Amino acid sequence: MSDVSIPSGGVTLDGILAVPQEPSGVVAFAHGSGSSRFSRRNRDVAAVLQQAGLATLLFDLLTADENDQDIETGLYRFDIPLLARRLTDAIDWLKALPATAAFDVGLFGASTGAGAARQRY
Template sequence: MGTRGQVNILVGTAGLPADIDGPDDATGLVLFAHGSGSSRHSPRNVAVARVLQQRGLATVLVDLLTPDEDALDAVTAELRFDIGLLADRLAGIVDWLGTEPSLGRLPVGLFGASTGAAAALVAAAARPDRVAAVVSRGGRPDLAGSALSAVRAPTLMLVGGLDEQVITLNEQAAGQLAAPHELRIVPGATHLFEEPGTLEQVAAAAGDWFCTHLPVPA
């Protein structure tokens, strides 16, 4: 896998720092969309990415806001909930990955956490020929709105058993998905999956989903 390490991905006029890693013979590529107020250094997403790499997948952890936007958002919290902006950035990153010689042949999955899950689903609806699978962790897929019915990628929604409000929101979103989908409850987990063993369950389920639903590379 030629393109790896820290890169700067240009989407429109925004330069977005990203960390790309994974085995040289990767069978697929998973792009992470972190939740509100987080970054590509999110310890939970980094931990999941490591497990996916062990499963033979390349991973892309990226900041969906520029450093200047991130500084603004830290004060106003207005951009972290701009699902349209975040989804456009994700779709632009998917396009960029498709032009990279070492990555372009790999099928793409999206892993979204919290509000990032909504952005992932909107991006999946916008790029149905490129995005082959979606996993949502403690996500807010309901915020994807009308895009839910346009998603074609098989979608796995993982929610903590103690995260009752988010379970309800995921159930409502699942009712609008036309794509194959599954809602799985992780017993004893709260929203951030900080309880012992719960994040490991998320990583294992995500690995199974992506390895099942990402097609063999062209």
């Protein structure tokens, strides 16, 4: 498991990438508003997927500053086009990474993260 930084439209998104010894695929998590890459529930699901041989990417769709602003104003949480662009950037980043480039990327989305995943496709 390693901390990663994903470039996206002039900002950097923080994430956690876990790649098992011989992965058979990769899953990117798109969490909902009020959640983060540290969500216990998402980390538990990611652990089960990793045990099944899948690489996982847990990442924040908002920067720390954006998240702070969003808590105060709600400015970003329902901006599905923004979240979808960032999800696309994370997928592109995974597709460029040697450890995960060979795999299609599965998406695990909840709440507004699911909306971003849906808009992505």
